[in-house]
Amino acid sequence: MIRAADIVIVGGGVMGCSLAWHLAIQSRGSASIIIVERDSSYRFASSALSLSSIRQQFTTPVNIEMSRYTLEILRDPSPLMIEGQAPDFQFVERGYLFLGRGDEKAGIEHAYQVQRGCGFDPELTKGPALAGRYPWLHTEDLAIASHGREGEGWFDGYSLLRSLRAAARGKGAELVDDNVVALRRDGANWSVELGKGGAIACSHVVNAAGPWAAEIADMAGCILPVRGQKRSVFVVDAPDADSDWPLVIDPEGFYFRPEGRTFLIGAPAPADFCSADDFEPDYPVFDEWLWPRLAARAPAFERLKLLGAWAGHYEMNIFDSNAVVGPSGVQNFWLINGFSGHGLQHALAAGRGLAELMIDGQYRSIDLYPLSLDRLQQIFASPEAHII
Structure with a gap:
């Protein structure tokens, strides 16, 4: 069976769900979105197994800016309110x-x-x-x-994941419990083939596969220096x-x-x-x-x-321990990978930024260009020294 969507996100952890939520907001509900998640129980998901901490003590300014958006949501979770109920992320602000x-x-x-x-x-x-x-x-x-x-501390990361998942679904995103086995291009369009059979025809594919990101990138003909650690x-x-x-x-x-x-x-x-x-x-x-x-x-x-x-x-970017966000160099194949241990705290800002770029063609909130794949292709590292 062949289904269709405007955007398919490979990976339904906190990164994929954040992106889906922000895409729905940014497109004002006009984009159809399917999230494909191989482990819908999240038993082995990096999002669920994270230490769930947040800090501003980074060595690259873009990471500090990204943490601030999450800090806003942790202090005031009302944007993620579902049926009149705001989530409680149990934020402990101890630094x-x-x-x-x-x-x-x-x-x-x-x-x-x-x-x-x-x-x-x-x-x-x-x-x-x-x-x-x-x-x-x-x-x-x-x-x-x-x-x-x-402005630093720890929180209930699984609650953030559940809230983003519910918010994305509440905005119309569909979640599919399956794994991606192949990506095939047809001009500017894609076919996402699934392990349980069938495929999804779409205009855009986003790689949000965490530690498996390099495997998905390879399916699209993209080399990505991300490895599981x-x-x-x-x-x-x-x-x-x-x-x-x-x-x-x-x-x-x-x-x-x-x-x-x-x-x-x-x-x-x-x-x-x-x-x-x-x-x-x-x-x-x-x-x-x-x-x-x-x-x-x-x-x-x-x-x-x-x-x-x-x-x-961890989904380690072995090039410079910073995320890779934005275009991949392969038409309509997008990246939101390699966060090297700080993905949970940066998922909100990364999802918002990539949604802005995909829908409007430019970053509006935080300029995430320092995290683009260009720096890897030009051998210009933007290293994050404070990796834990």
């Missing part, structure tokens, strides 16, 4: 605390200047003052810390730790934050990329590498109990 040793000091100071230039003012603490400002941390090896006291998160009971702490980023690459009466501990990036079906947490990393360093940084973690763990996939 990120980046820690740096001597060799990271210049980088954090440079990032601070970029952030100040964008209107965000984190608190910098240096040298001997660190011990007094953060007595619950071992600071002897640290030279600097940057704390976003407001497994990241493990551990849930611990730490009775001596304070539930009022911010989200802490250690120079060794791990991080931790409170989650109710427990703590979430994130392992650093592994050296290799992962297979698409590898969702097994790296338990040996916790016992052999993570816990000793965790307790060395925050003595309150010397006494803890591991309660559980999960693993999700």
Whole structure:
């Protein structure tokens, strides 16, 4: 059976649903939209397995601007109201605390200047003052810390996904539970072939496939440097730790934050990329590498109990760790990929921006051109240094 739509979005996670919602708004309901999602349970979706945090402490201005739009929605979710009910994203505004040793000091100071230039003012603490400002941390090896006291924190990411999905459907988008097995061009038009049989004829295809983005891009004849990278998160009971702490980023690459009466501990990036079906947490990393360093940084973690763990996939842009948004170079095939661990917090702005470009031919809210594929083709990186 052949169906038809104006736009087919491959991937129904937070990115695809945000784009569908914004496309419906931007087109005033005139565009027919189908979202194809291979895992409608979202059991293995990056959107559902995210740590669900938001920050403005980036090193590229466009990322700071994108976070601000999400911050607006987290503080006032009324635009996503369904049947008179606004969602509650349970936003905890406690900030990120980046820690740096001597060799990271210049980088954090440079990032601070970029952030100040964008209107965000984190608190910098240096040298001997660190011990007094953060007595619950071992600071002897640290030279600097940057704390976003407001406008950063964490939230219920799955609630955001559900709200965007409902909002997109409420605006007329159709969700199809299937996987895409082939993309075929017919002039300026496309045929999206599905794993369960049948196809969808459309004018535009958008790649919102997360860690599987390179596979979908290849079907369209586009080379995309996005790879899946497994990241493990551990849930611990730490009775001596304070539930009022911010989200802490250690120079060794791990991080931790409170989650109710427990703590979430994130392992650093592994050296290799992962297979698409590898969702097994790296338990040996916790016992052999993570816990000793965790307790060395925050003595309150010397006494803890591991309660559980999960693993999700980052969609890493191996070129410069920034998103790729916009035209692909293949006619009517669009990209919204490679967010490298900050996709959940940037999905709203990315979806809005790409919808503006597709419907109106230009960005109206935030200029996302620094995230275009052009920078990859011209070998002009726009690197994001603060990757967690």
